[in-house]
Amino acid sequence: MQPYDRRLITHARHPIAAPLHPHSVLDLIERAVGDDDAARPRILDLGCGEGAWLLEALAHFPGARAVGVDIDGAGLERAAEQAEALGVADRLELHAMPAADYRAAEPFDVVLCVGATHALGGLLPTLEAARARLAPGGRALIGDGFWEREPSPAVLEILGESPGAYAGLAGTVDRITGAGWTPVYGHTSTLDEWDDYEWSWTGSLAEWALDHPDHPRAREAAETAAAHRTAWLHGYRGTLGFVTLVLRRTV
Structure with missing residues (x-):
């Protein structure tokens, strides 16, 4: 029987588990590593999932070496296969x-920690974790959510978040600079990037359910896809933003 692993299915068409187009990912990697194709950086991804960021970096920088850490064994298996x-x-x-x-x-x-700051307790703990593992002069590549606009009570209920879960973009950057980091580049995900990510997430899961109607978890997959699509289109679309920053330690 076809195995059911929701994370692998939802990211099948969009392996980057964040609202970023492939060219944005490569641009951020180059900004973090540098534009020297002969560079031999050591790269760590905390919460790497299927290792999509690391695979992109290793393919682009033949001298790079990378370490990925995650609790998702299936995702790590796929990373190893890729x-x-x-x-x-x-x-x-x-x-x-x-x-x-x-x-x-x-x-x-x-x-790196893009879209996985929850694994380390939030944005500020993630910055501390990066600081503890970063060489002098190194760079952190951190991606996290922010409020594009003030969230309504309905959006907060959909997301299961409090108003203080995120700040606005300016407030998010202020938190980062206040923690002793200087942004040297940043990318704010566009609505097009968000839509591509969400359509890929919900569409891949919905299609899996349609293709495996006799699977004991087909109904669950279809309902999950529909619920996520509703939460996005009727809730946080245009309210929840995402920013990915290349950072250097200020102090």
Whole structure:
């Protein structure tokens, strides 16, 4: 029987688990690593999922070495399979464990956490985790949500969040600079990027349910896709934003 893994299914058409187009991802990686194609950076992704960011970096920088950490074993298995297919498996190390628990013998040139700050307790704890694992002069690449506009009570209920869960874009940057970081580049996801991500997420799951009508979890998959689509289109679309920042330590 076809296995059911919601995370793998929803990201099948959009492996980056955040509202970013592929060209935006590559641009951010180049900004974080630098524009030297011969660079040999050590890159860490905390909450790497299926390793899409690391695979992109390894393919673009032949001298790079990367470590991915996540609790999702199925996602890590897919990352390993993709690494083999791309011929970069010898430069990728994967660890199935909570991101906060990972320790390394030496620091990294780039520390990533995009769309996974919840794994470390939120934005500010994520910045602390990055600081502890970053080499002097290194860069952090952090992606998190922010309020595009003040959320209504209905949106907060849909998301299961409080008004203080996020700040506006300016407030988010203020939190980051107040924690001792300087943004050296940033990308605010467009509505088109959000729509592509959400249509891919809900569409892939809905299609799986249609293609496997006899699966015992087909109804669950269809209902989950419909509920997510409703929450997005009738709720947080245009209210919840996403920003990805390249950061250097101020102090």
